Amino acid sequence: xxxxxxxxxxxxxxxxxxxxxxxxxxxxxxxxxxxxxxxxxxxxxxxxxxxxxxxxxxxxxxxxxxxxxxxxxxxxxxxxxxxxxxxxxxxxxxxxxxxxxxxxxxxxxxxxxxxxxxxxxxxxxxxxxxxxxxxxxxxxxxxxxxxxxxxxxxxxxxxxxxxxxxxxxxxxxxxxxxxxxxxxxxxxxxxxxxxxxxxxxxxxxxxxxxxxxxxxxxxxxxxxxxxxxxxxxxxxxxxxxxxxxxxxxxxxxxxxxx
Amino acid sequence: xxxxxxxxxxxxxxxxxxxxxxxxxxxxxxxxxxxxxxxxxxxxxxxxxxxxxxxxxxxxxxxxxxxxxxxxxxxxxxxxxxxxxxxxxxxxxxxxxxxxxxxxxxxxxxxxxxxxxxxxxxxxxxxxxxxxxxxxxxxxxxxxxxxxxxxxxxxxxxxxxxxxxxxxxxxxxxxxxxxxxxxxxxxxxxxxxxxxxxxxxxxxxxxxxxxxxxxxxxxxxxxxxxxxxxxxxxxxxxxxxxxxxxxxxxxxxxxxxxxxxxxxxxxxxxxxxxxxxxxxxxxxxxxxxxxxxxxxxxxxxxxxxxxxxxxxxx
Numbered sequence: 001x002x003x004x005x006x007x008x009x010x011x012x013x014x015x016x017x018x019x020x021x022x023x024x025x026x027x028x029x030x031x032x033x034x035x036x037x038x039x040x041x042x043x044x045x046x047x048x049x050x051x052x053x054x055x056x057x058x059x060x061x062x063x064x065x066x067x068x069x070x071x072x073x074x075x076x077x078x079x080x081x082x083x084x085x086x087x088x089x090x091x092x093x094x095x096x097x098x099x100x101x102x103x104x105x106x107x108x109x110x111x112x113x114x115x116x117x118x119x120x121x122x123x124x125x126x127x128x129x130x131x132x133x134x135x136x137x138x139x140x141x142x143x144x145x146x147x148x149x150x151x152x153x154x155x156x157x158x159x160x161x162x163x164x165x166x167x168x169x170x171x172x173x174x175x176x177x178x179x180x181x182x183x184x185x186x187x188x189x190x191x192x193x194x195x196x197x198x199x200x201x202x203x204x205x206x207x208x209x210x211x212x213x214x215x216x217x218x219x220x221x222x223x224x225x226x227x228x229x230x231x232x233x234x235x236x237x238x239x240x241x242x243x244x245x246x247x248x249x250x251x252x253x254x255x256x257x258x
Numbered sequence: 259x260x261x262x263x264x265x266x267x268x269x270x271x272x273x274x275x276x277x278x279x280x281x282x283x284x285x286x287x288x289x290x291x292x293x294x295x296x297x298x299x300x301x302x303x304x305x306x307x308x309x310x311x312x313x314x315x316x317x318x319x320x321x322x323x324x325x326x327x328x329x330x331x332x333x334x335x336x337x338x339x340x341x342x343x344x345x346x347x348x349x350x351x352x353x354x355x356x357x358x359x360x361x362x363x364x365x366x367x368x369x370x371x372x373x374x375x376x377x378x379x380x381x382x383x384x385x386x387x388x389x390x391x392x393x394x395x396x397x398x399x400x401x402x403x404x405x406x407x408x409x410x411x412x413x414x415x416x417x418x419x420x421x422x423x424x425x426x427x428x429x430x431x432x433x434x435x436x437x438x439x440x441x442x443x444x445x446x447x448x449x450x451x452x453x454x455x456x457x458x459x460x461x462x463x464x465x466x467x468x469x470x471x472x473x474x475x476x477x478x479x480x481x482x483x484x485x486x487x488x489x490x491x492x493x494x495x496x497x498x499x500x501x502x503x504x505x506x507x508x509x510x511x512x513x514x515x516x517x518x519x520x521x522x523x524x525x526x527x528x529x530x531x532x533x534x535x536x537x538x539x540x541x542x543x544x545x546x547x548x549x550x551x552x553x554x555x556x557x558x559x560x561x562x563x564x565x566x567x568x569x570x571x572x
Contacts, residue, residue, distance in 0.1 A: 093357035
């Protein structure tokens with residue numbers, strides 16, 4: 001069935017879902033987006049898995065499992081931030097004005113965009129985990145896989161909000177460099193590329209305020225069967241609240257400009 | 259008489275007006291874009307909003323669509339607030355400029371736009387009316403300027419609106435496409451829909467609208483049929499040597515819109531040259547070397563808007 005004959009949902013929920021699906025579909029059509037958020041973390045993981053096969057970390061977790069969580073987080077953060085940042089493009093090209101001439105309410109637009117940011121993280125997460133289970137030789141029970149995946153996925157909420165903040169604060173010209181710097185900066189500082197323990201002492205302190213550090217911490221902890229670490233949850237929730245407040249401010253400011 | 263259900267907003271009175279603007283004002287910093295617009299449009303009217311760039315057309319349209327809040331005054335669409343009318347799917351609009359959503363095909367774009375409305379027309383029909391069926395499979399980023407405009411027209415049609423608002427719809431269209439566009443619009447409005455379109459072409463306004471509203475410097479300076487507007491703006495110019503006459507005295511003559519000094523001659527731009535001539539001869543019997551010329555339409559139009567600019571600077 002083509003889109004032409006698809007039934008048109010009349011409710012706001014239907015509209016929100018429909019818009020979220022279109023946005024998700026267009027995100028996947030963006031080649032740069034796929035390379036950056038899916039192919040790159042997957043390739044890096046395969047490379048690392050090959051290098052560190054059979055080695056264990058100090059905590060007893062295999063290095064490959066450790067890196068699997070790091071690379072999945074890396075890819076997912078990129079997907080979440082980049083998707084939100086696309087809002088800047090939709091905003092400045094005038095598409096949002098057009099969208100305001102529909103029955104889709106403004107908050108539904110925000111919900112749809114946040115949902116898209118969360119949805120587009122799934123390929124990176126799932127593919128890196130599959131690579132971990134097969135090539136990486138990471139053996140977990142089905143429940144452990146599910147719990148770890150869910151922990152990482154829910155831990156991405158502050159990053160989805162961060163993407164929207166960039167999308168509402170940035171302009172077409174600034175949004176690409178800002179989201180790239182934020183994405184790579186958080187990934188490196190949060191210890192997703194190199195373990196934080198290898199950082200100089202002062203950088204280790206910096207790392208421990210980044211949401212990316214706590215995202216990976218959350219994922220590894222659940223994977224190792226140590227349960228959900230309260231500090232990680234608090235830090236990620238804190239980031240979500242702070243970014244949410246900044247986001248509301250950026251959103252209302254951007255509305256006045258339109 | 260006030261509407262008791264919303265006494266704070268007399269414009270919302272359900273008296274059947276498609277559009278009602280009352281004392282509409284909007285400033286951007288020190289710039290007064292709209293300086294008090296009052297306008298009623300009845301259902302089924304096809305109205306042209308005519309004015310030069312910067313006249314306040316787009317700002318007024320933005321307020322009409324609920325995209326911008328007026329600083330003062332009120333606007334209602336079918337007796338309701340603009341936002342509510344838009345959400346009810348009663349308004350379709352073609353906005354000026356702006357890119358279309360990237361990375362989607364024309365069909366997908368029109369399709370999703372239909373899905374975001376309460377009672378859309380079939381996507382295929384909207385695409386046929388707008389003449390975009392041949393480019394339905396193309397990505398929006400690959401379209402020419404004229405093609406993009408037609409896609410925007412399809413987006414305006416797909417809500418199946420009672421009111422169609424078009425902000426400079428034929429910009430970037432070549433002559434042939436422009437003609438096809440107006441033919442299609444005519445076809446669509448035959449069913450009694452209301453249309454408001456902005457343009458800065460007097461000919462376009464005259465040819466396609468039942469009523470022409472001229473906007474200059476944020477106020478309405480003329481309102482009537484195309485023929486009436488032409489008659490009033492395309493006035494005649496009296497040129498004469500008038501010894502001893504002050505410019506202000508000449509400008510105050512009946513039928514005179516504006517005056518200017520040109521060497522020894524004074525030019526009187528008139529909207530009623532017969533009355534002006536009689537008054538001039540009565541008031542200044544020494545006037546000689548009198549010539550009367552029919553004004554050029556575009557010049558006269560500029561004259562009209564320039565006159566209002568002087569007034570606004572006072």
